[in-house]
Amino acid sequence: MDISFSVTASSESPTRTVVKARNFEMIVDEPPSLGGDDKGANPVEYVLAALAGCLNVVGNLVAKEMGIKIDSIQMDISGDLNPAKFQGKSDAERAGYKKIRVAMKVKSDAGEETLVKWKKAVEARCPVSDNIANPTPVEITLSKM
């Protein structure tokens, strides 16, 4: 059976958005270099945070199934994008990240070979990496207030 997730969001400035998910509030903004007031991480940093959180949850779940112990997961996650498209300067390259790199360090009793299998399963089963790596329809409907 499907699970639904939802948020409500409200523009507080041309760059700042306050997002509510259940009992949590998230502030998304842009740094001054991108025209914002720097009151929170920016949208594409939130994408990387989502991926980190997902890899941890699924990583621990898969480890439990495989009977391996994971004491800690550390991740450095990065991506590059060309701002020309979102800034309206050029359509030559895509708007978003061209690629996302995750350097994962794992403290575990498992051997290399087991961890490679673990990683494959984690990648395949992580909802966020699925939504990033594979096409996901985004349907926007618009109405005037």
Place this chain on the structure above:
Amino acid sequence: MDISFSVTASSESPTRTVVKARNFEMIVDEPPSLGGDDKGANPVEYVLAALAGCLNVVGNLVAKEMGIKIDSIQMDISGDLNPAKFQGKSDAERAGYKKIRVAMKVKSDAGEETLVKWKKAVEARCPVSDNIANPTPVEITLSKM
């Protein structure tokens, strides 16, 4: 020229991840129904927050270019996913959101027709909707601590 974004992330529990992006800290967790301690929004809610923040930034940028005034943007964003794959119960459906729906309410002096054009440009130019709607390689490298 490309811009790079990066975060560092650390597992604080099997479900909780602390993510640092520049001077910001984000806590990602799961609700008790998904095995967590509910200390923050969950990974797939972070994806929706990222999309909301991006649509606001790009929405205001495009409006400025088109010479229209936007006083407020409100969004209800939701998505459904089947947890069977990430829980290791079935591979029949994908792990992530099947579709993401954005219901956007805009307070603006612009007419309907102009706003439809505006929406099209925003969708095409938003980095986060690009990364969700279109394939983006996620490259994970693994090392032991």
